[in-house]
Amino acid sequence: MRMLVTGVSGQVGGALAARLPPSATVLAADRNVLDLATPQTIAGILDRLSPDIIFNPAAYTAVDKAEDEPDLAMRINAEAPGAMARWAAAHDVPLIHFSTDYVFDGSGERAWREDDAPHPLSVYGATKLAGENEIRGAGGTFLIVRTSWVYAAEGKNFLRTIARLARERTELRIVADQIGAPTSAALIGDVVAGMLLEGGEGLREYCAGAGGLVHLAASGETSWHGFASAIVGGLKARGVALAVERIVPIATEDYPTKARRPHNSRLDMTRLQTIFGITPLFWQIALAPELDRLARELAIAHRG
Numbered sequence: 539m540r541m542l543v544t545g546v547s548g549q550v551g552g553a554l555a556a557r558l559p560p561s562a563t564v565l566a567a568d569r570n571v572l573d574l575a576t577p578q579t580i581a582g583i584l585d586r587l588s589p590d591i592i593f594n595p596a597a598y599t600a601v602d603k604a605e606d607e608p609d610l611a612m613r614i615n616a617e618a619p620g621a622m623a624r625w626a627a628a629h630d631v632p633l634i635h636f637s638t639d640y641v642f643d644g645s646g647e648r649a650w651r652e653d654d655a656p657h658p659l660s661v662y663g664a665t666k667l668a669g670e671n672e673i674r675g676a677g678g679t680f681l682i683v684r685t686s687w688v689y690a691a692e693g694k695n696f697l698r699t700i701a702r703l704a705r706e707r708t709e710l711r712i713v714a715d716q717i718g719a720p721t722s723a724a725l726i727g728d729v730v731a732g733m734l735l736e737g738g739e740g741l742r743e744y745c746a747g748a749g750g751l752v753h754l755a756a757s758g759e760t761s762w763h764g765f766a767s768a769i770v771g772g773l774k775a776r777g778v779a780l781a782v783e784r785i786v787p788i789a790t791e792d793y794p795t796k797a798r799r800p801h802n803s804r805l806d807m808t809r810l811q812t813i814f815g816i817t818p819l820f821w822q823i824a825l826a827p828e829l830d831r832l833a834r835e836l837a838i839a840h841r842g
């Protein structure tokens with residue numbers, strides 16, 4: 539089976555490509571193979587690659603920068619997935635696409651369900667929502683997987699930023715009033731690749747059973763402050779020398795950013811549990827192997 543994965547230089551794409559079944563031919567597409575900024579080229583490239591299933595974790599993910607580049611973000615996050623979805627529907631190829639908690643406005647305290655009305659606060663969120671709508675409009679067999687607060691031991695993410703700042707500064711000031719579930723790319727890769735292994739041919743039934751949309755994040759919840767505290771505590775426990783002495787909780791207003799972010803990013807995962815029979819790991823459990831990898835990398839860099 540020919541499995542196309544976009545965004546393989548990214549967190550989720552990399553984790554997913556590494557976890558697909560050994561029997562599959564993995565078509566690992568970076569932007570040199572498939573540039574999502576040129577949606578008009580996508581159908582021709584897919585004709586040539588001829589995948590049997592498409593995973594599309596590639597996205598314009600620079601949330602603040604997207605406020606200044608709405609047209610580019612819209613091409614990559616909405617028009618390109620739309621082109622992919624129309625090709626996939628026409629060729630009866632399942633499309634597994636990734637979306638975000640940022641499609642919601644973050645009001646209220648309860649976890650967001652798949653059928654809650656989205657209302658993005660940012661250009662990034664709006665373009666991701668437009669991508670979901672393009673895919674739904676194309677029909678065919680698809681699954682949109684909404685996730686949240688993605689990180690990995692590698693790449694550009696909150697985990698690595700905190701690890702760097704904690705070595706440089708004695709005090710960190712971290713937002714404590716945005717609540718969500720930090721989700722490792724490895725967890726997403728494990729669950730999505732696992733759907734294939736366990737579902738096999740049943741994947742199409744899963745997609746239909748879920749109505750083409752499912753929430754997938756780590757279990758449990760915390761704030762960015764809670765996440766930062768767990769990172770610092772975990773790195774210290776692994777013997778990483780850190781300068782940081784205090785992690786001060788602050789409000790969103792005290793850390794102004796170009797794009798607005800939801801206060802409540804909790805994702806309800808009842809559908810994942812009932813349709814797919816999957817309960818993801820708690821975020822603290824999924825964090826441990828990433829901290830192990832990062833601590834090893836830092837120890838090697840320190841020795842070197």
Ligand SMILES: NC(=O)c1ccc[n+]([C@@H]2O[C@H](COP(=O)([O-])OP(=O)(O)OC[C@H]3O[C@@H](n4cnc5c(N)ncnc54)[C@H](OP(=O)(O)O)[C@@H]3O)[C@@H](O)[C@H]2O)c1
Nearest residue numbers: 545547548549550569573574575596597599638685687688
């Ligand atoms: N990161 C998060 O916190 C988060 C939270 C919720 C949902 N999500 C969603 O989860 C998915 C995976 O996110 P991630 O964290 O893995 O993202 P990521 O690490 O930022 O990776 C994004 C990937 O998209 C690729 N890409 C960007 N522009 C492209 C283009 N024009 N053509 C082809 N590829 C392009 C990047 O390639 P280059 O390396 O060449 O730039 C990179 O491989 C995305 O759909 C995202 O919206 C992410």
